[in-house]
Amino acid sequence: MSADQDRWGIPGTYVFDLNLSRKGYAVNKMCNSLRYAENREAYLADEEAYMARYNLSEEQKQAIRDRDWLQLTRLGGNLFFFLKLGATVGHGLYPIGAQMRGESYEDFLKTRNVPEAT
Template identity: 40%
Template sequence: MTKAQDNYLQDLAASRRGYAINRLCGSLKDAANRRLFTRDEDAYCDAYGLTPEQKRAILDRDWTAMLDLGASIFYTFKLAVLDEKSMQYLGGVFTGMSAEEFTAAMRSGGRRFG
């Protein structure tokens, strides 16, 4: 994933780099997979062939590292939901705000670029 002015671009290179982590996170849409993941996160990561860096990001819930390693926010959000985290929480993580501050910023018109 390449960064451009604080934005992540999910280009082809990032998609290839993040394929395993996105597959893992995408699998969490199924209840049976969520149970397996919750039972043994380490083994579940191994079953999806994550790199050591991707595995560490998943296990540590290092959301920013996941994106740096090629993950898509749309897939990582499935993991966040499993942890009962909101999109506003993730928005706060990515912007250095609390979930409440991020929500307030979005309600007041969002970030201004200029």
């Protein structure tokens, strides 16, 4: 269990508090910038150069390269910001949620209130 989980007593949960907010400021700032089309184009053209603009830690860069959404959360990434990154690289909310829970997309969907296709 991480120190953050120990402090909050909620296994498997990362509370986005002031500590994580500070830790993730740069990655959240970068992700938020992707709300503009020209920034999404620049990111897709050269991911490494785009990340370099934001003074990200090597850990943050690697989590982005790996599309490791849970690790981004541990490093202070906020879902509402990194969803912009996910959308830019073609990862929607449900695939991100599945990866964060360590489940296949299909198994994750079984836990959602999604009507069956007829």
